[in-house]
Amino acid sequence: MKLLLKIWRQQNSETEGKIVDYMLDDVSPDMSFLEMLDVLNEKLIHKGEEPVAFDHDCREGICGACSLMINGVPHGPEKATTTCQLHMRKFTDGQEIVIEPWRAAPFPVIKDLVVDRGSFDRIIQKGGFISASTGSAQDGNTILVSKIDADASMDAAACIGCGACVAACKNGSASLFVAAKLSHLGLLPQGQPERSTRVLAMVMQMDEEGFGSCTNTYDCEAACPKGISVKNIARMNRDYLKASLFGV
Amino acid sequence: MITLDSKIPSGPITEKWDKHRAEMKLVNPANKRKYTVIVVGTGLAGSAAASSLAELGYNVECFTFHDSPRRAHSIAAQGGINAAKNYQNDGDSIWRLFYDTVKGGDFRAREANVYRLAQVSVNIIDQCVAQGVPFAREYGGYLANRSFGGAQVSRTFYAKGQTGQQLLLGAYSALSRQIGAGTVNMHNRKEMLDLVLVDGHARGIVTRDLVSGKIESFAADAVILATGGYANVFYLSTNAKACNVTSIYRAHKKGAGFANPCYTQIHPTCIPVSGDHQSKLTLMSESLRNDGRIWVPKNKGDKRPADQIPEKDRDYYLERKYPSFGNLSPRDIASRAAKEACDDGRGVGPGGYGVYLDFEDSIKRLSEATIAERYGNLFEMYERITGENPYKSPMRIYPAPHYTMGGLWVDYNLMSTIPGLHVLGEANFSDHGANRLGASALMQGLADGYFVIPYTIGHYLASDKSTKVTTEHPEFKKAMEEATAQTQRLLAINGKRSTNSFHRELGLLMWDKCGMARTEKSLKEALDRIPELREEFWNNVKVTGKGEELNQSLEHAGRVADFLEFAELMCHDALEREESCGGHFREEYQTEDGEALRNDDKFCHAAVWEYNGANKKPIRYKEELTFDNVHLATRSYK
Ligand SMILES: Cc1cc2nc3c(=O)[nH]c(=O)nc-3n(C[C@H](O)[C@H](O)[C@H](O)COP(=O)(O)OP(=O)(O)OC[C@H]3O[C@@H](n4cnc5c(N)ncnc54)[C@H](O)[C@@H]3O)c2cc1C
Ligand code: SF4
Numbered sequence A: 001m002k003l004l005l006k007i008w009r010q011q012n013s014e015t016e017g018k019i020v021d022y023m024l025d026d027v028s029p030d031m032s033f034l035e036m037l038d039v040l041n042e043k044l045i046h047k048g049e050e051p052v053a054f055d056h057d058c059r060e061g062i063c064g065a066c067s068l069m070i071n072g073v074p075h076g077p078e079k080a081t082t083t084c085q086l087h088m089r090k091f092t093d094g095q096e097i098v099i100e101p102w103r104a105a106p107f108p109v110i111k112d113l114v115v116d117r118g119s120f121d122r123i124i125q126k127g128g129f130i131s132a133s134t135g136s137a138q139d140g141n142t143i144l145v146s147k148i149d150a151d152a153s154m155d156a157a158a159c160i161g162c163g164a165c166v167a168a169c170k171n172g173s174a175s176l177f178v179a180a181k182l183s184h185l186g187l188l189p190q191g192q193p194e195r196s197t198r199v200l201a202m203v204m205q206m207d208e209e210g211f212g213s214c215t216n217t218y219d220c221e222a223a224c225p226k227g228i229s230v231k232n233i234a235r236m237n238r239d240y241l242k243a244s245l246f247g248v
Numbered sequence B: 001m002i003t004l005d006s007k008i009p010s011g012p013i014t015e016k017w018d019k020h021r022a023e024m025k026l027v028n029p030a031n032k033r034k035y036t037v038i039v040v041g042t043g044l045a046g047s048a049a050a051s052s053l054a055e056l057g058y059n060v061e062c063f064t065f066h067d068s069p070r071r072a073h074s075i076a077a078q079g080g081i082n083a084a085k086n087y088q089n090d091g092d093s094i095w096r097l098f099y100d101t102v103k104g105g106d107f108r109a110r111e112a113n114v115y116r117l118a119q120v121s122v123n124i125i126d127q128c129v130a131q132g133v134p135f136a137r138e139y140g141g142y143l144a145n146r147s148f149g150g151a152q153v154s155r156t157f158y159a160k161g162q163t164g165q166q167l168l169l170g171a172y173s174a175l176s177r178q179i180g181a182g183t184v185n186m187h188n189r190k191e192m193l194d195l196v197l198v199d200g201h202a203r204g205i206v207t208r209d210l211v212s213g214k215i216e217s218f219a220a221d222a223v224i225l226a227t228g229g230y231a232n233v234f235y236l237s238t239n240a241k242a243c244n245v246t247s248i249y250r251a252h253k254k255g256a257g258f259a260n261p262c263y264t265q266i267h268p269t270c271i272p273v274s275g276d277h278q279s280k281l282t283l284m285s286e287s288l289r290n291d292g293r294i295w296v297p298k299n300k301g302d303k304r305p306a307d308q309i310p311e312k313d314r315d316y317y318l319e320r321k322y323p324s325f326g327n328l329s330p331r332d333i334a335s336r337a338a339k340e341a342c343d344d345g346r347g348v349g350p351g352g353y354g355v356y357l358d359f360e361d362s363i364k365r366l367s368e369a370t371i372a373e374r375y376g377n378l379f380e381m382y383e384r385i386t387g388e389n390p391y392k393s394p395m396r397i398y399p400a401p402h403y404t405m406g407g408l409w410v411d412y413n414l415m416s417t418i419p420g421l422h423v424l425g426e427a428n429f430s431d432h433g434a435n436r437l438g439a440s441a442l443m444q445g446l447a448d449g450y451f452v453i454p455y456t457i458g459h460y461l462a463s464d465k466s467t468k469v470t471t472e473h474p475e476f477k478k479a480m481e482e483a484t485a486q487t488q489r490l491l492a493i494n495g496k497r498s499t500n501s502f503h504r505e506l507g508l509l510m511w512d513k514c515g516m517a518r519t520e521k522s523l524k525e526a527l528d529r530i531p532e533l534r535e536e537f538w539n540n541v542k543v544t545g546k547g548e549e550l551n552q553s554l555e556h557a558g559r560v561a562d563f564l565e566f567a568e569l570m571c572h573d574a575l576e577r578e579e580s581c582g583g584h585f586r587e588e589y590q591t592e593d594g595e596a597l598r599n600d601d602k603f604c605h606a607a608v609w610e611y612n613g614a615n616k617k618p619i620r621y622k623e624e625l626t627f628d629n630v631h632l633a634t635r636s637y638k
C-alpha cells in the first residue's frame, strides 16, 4: 500500500506546529498503525530528520498511552479499538491520512503527537480512590458484592485513561473519564463511605483543570476504545446533585 | 568481591517470617518523616511500595519514565493472581502454594522467600478488595476463582481478562491518594540513568527529564528499584515497548550482584511474527489451552490448509507426549515442544514458525456460543491482529519471550549486595527459581511492595548509621557528569544505522543463540558476536535531535546500549550453567526423551555475577540453595 500521511509536527510546547506531508509506500496491510509510523520514523532517521514523536507502550490496547487523532477521529476508524490495535488493512491503497494529537486545553502538546495528560492524574489524586491503608483490610470474603454490581463496576473500571473522550468532545469535557472512575468505586460497598466527598472533589478538580462541561452529545462514548457507557455520566450527575444538596 | 549473605531467619520455615518481624528494628513514628526513600518504578511493586511507605510516614520520591504511574507494564497482565485462600475448599493451603512454586521453579528458588510469598498472598487479596479492585464474583457475592497455568487447585483471582490492569489501578489509586496528600513526590517522565553510592551505600539516583532533557540527581536514605523485567533484550517479546534493563544493569555496574540472568520464560501462546515490520508480540491468554487443542501436520512440508488435513495426518504432540497434562503442560515444556515441531519442518503459517490452536472440537462439544462467552474478547483480538477468524480456522500461535526470572540478587530483606539498595518485583531474582508459574508475578510484585518492604526497609533505616547526604556531595556531581557525557556521546556519533536496527539484530541473535534452547556452541557464537555489535553501535548508530528536549531516539539508544552489554552477561550465565532447568534448556543436557536434565550436584545454586569492568568477563559467585522442606525431585508432567 501507498499512503499520503499528513502529520502534525511541533518542536515543543512553546513553538507553533504545522501539518507536514510524507509519502510512504510499501505499507503492509498486516502492520499495525504504530508499526506503520515506525517505518516512517526509520526512513526519517536515515535521512537525518527527526522522527515523529508519539506516546505508546503496551501496543495491546491496555496502557492508554497511544493517543492519535486519525482523520479527525480519536483512535481512528475502527470501533472500540485503540490506535495501537488498529491495523493498516482498515485503510486503502493511496489513502490520505491526517494524524494529529489530542486537542484540548487541559492536554497541552509537548511535542508532535505527544500531549500532557497530567490533568487526569490530578483528578484521581483528589478523590479517585478508597482510603484503605495497607494492612487494614479484613478478609476479602467478608465484603459481599453481588455479581451484577461487581460486573458493572468492572465495566466502568475498564477505562484506560487515554483521553479519547476529551478529544472527541466539542466542549473538551472529561465527564466520561471521571464518571467511569466514580462508577467503578461507587458501585462497590467499599466505595460508599467516601462516595459523596469523592464526587465533589473530583468534579471540582475537573473544572479547575479547564475541562468543559457535558452537553450530552455522546461523542465521548462513540470514541471510547473501551466501550465506557454515558450512563455513568448520568450516575455521576445524580451523585453530584445529591452530595451538593444534602451535604457529605 | 561481593558477599552473599541471604539473611534467612533461623527456625522452622512456617515461623521464619513471624519471627523475623518480631526481631526487626522499627523506626519510631515521629522519626519516619526524617527519612526519604527513592522508589523507581510504579508497576505493582513500585506503586505498592511507594504508597505503603508514605502511609507509614516516610517521605517518598517516586519515579517513572511513563507520563503517568498508571501506564506501567503491569497493566497488561491478563490472567490473574494466585493466593492460598482455599475459598474453594479444594485442598489448597499456604503449604501447597509454596510447594507448587518451588517445584514449578524447578528447585532453583530460595525456599524461605517462597514460603513467605505464599503466606502473604492471602493478605494481598484482602488489601486489593478493600481498595475496590473489582474481582470476579459468584452469584452469592463471594470471590470467584479459576485454575490457571496447570495448577491442580482453583486459587487464581481475576478481574475479567484485565487482572493486571485492575490491580495496578488499585495500587495507583493508593499512590494517587498519597501524592494528593503530599507524602509522595511523584516524578513522571523521568528516567533513572544511574545509581549514586556514597561510602558504599545507595544514596541516590541520576535522572533525565524526558521532556526538558535536564539531567538531575536526587538524594535519599535508601533506594528501591522496582523497574520490571528485561525480556526486551530479545527485541520481540510480549513486554511493552519501553521495558528495559537500564536501571538494574546500571546498579549492577555499580556493584549489585546480578542473579541468574539466563533464566527467561518463553510463553507458549503468542501470535506469531507476521513480517519484518513486527514491533512486539501479543500474548494470547493461556486460558485458551483449556479448550483449544494444539497440533501440527504429521508430515514435513504439508502445506494443505488446516481443514483439509485429516485427523490421521495431524500430530497433537502435547497430548501424545504428555498424556496426563496434555495441552495444559507447563509453559517451558509446551514452548519447547512447539519449537521442536517447527524446527522439524512441521510448523504452519507464513515462515513456518507457528502451530495450530484448534477450537473445532470444543465448538462441536460446547457450541460456538459457549466458546464465545469464554474467550470472545481474545478471539476478537486475534482477528483484529491477524485478519483471520478463529471460529472458522484454527488460531496460529508460537512461543515468545515473556518474563525474566533473573534479576538483581536480593537477600531475605529484599536488599541487594549494595547496602540500602532494595529491589522488588520482576527486577529481583527472588521467588520463581528457573521458571515462574502463571499468576505468580502479580502476587510477588504486590507481596514485595505491600507486605515485605514496609517492614524490612524500616529495619535497614533503623540499623544504618551513615550520615545524611545531599546532592552537593561529589559523588552526585560525578554521576551526573557521567550521565551527561554518555548522552552527548550518543548524539555525537551520527552514524548510519538506527537504534532500532541494532536492537532488532541483537534480539534476533539472542533468540537464536540464547533463546528457548541453548548450546555451548550457540552461546559461544553469541559471545563472539555481541561485542562486535556493541562496537558497531558505538561507532555507527544515528541518534537524531538534541539532548535538551523530548527525544525518543535518544531514550531508546540509551536502553539499547545497556542491552548490548547485558546480553553478554546473559550468555555467560547460560554457558556456565551446564544443566537444563525450567526456562533454561541446554540441548546437551536432556534425558533420552528430550526432557530437561538438572544437575543438582553441581548447580543447585543461584549464580550471582559481579561486574568486573568494561569488556571483561564478570565474576561468578554462588548462593547454595538447600531444600529442607520440598525434596529435590524431577519434575514430571507425563
Ligand atoms: C502480556 C503479559 C501478561 C501477563 N500476565 C500475567 C498474569 O496473568 N499473572 C501474573 O502473575 N503475571 C503476569 N505477567 C507478568 C507480570 O505482569 C509482571 O511480571 C509484573 O507486572 C511486573 O511488575 P513490576 O512492578 O515488577 O514491573 P513493571 O510493571 O514492569 O513496572 C516497571 C516500572 O518501572 C519504571 N521504570 C523502569 N525503568 C525505569 C527507569 N530507568 N527510570 C524510571 N522508571 C523506570 C516503569 O516506568 C514502570 O513504572 C504478564 C506479563 C505480560 C507481559
Ligand atoms: S472513558 Fe474511554 S475514552 Fe475516556 S479515558 Fe477512559 S477509556 Fe479513554
Ligand code: FES
Binding pocket: A055, A056, A057, A058, A059, A060, A061, A062, A063, A064, A065, A066, A082, A083, A084, A085
Ligand atoms: S500503546 Fe498501550 S493502549 Fe495503545
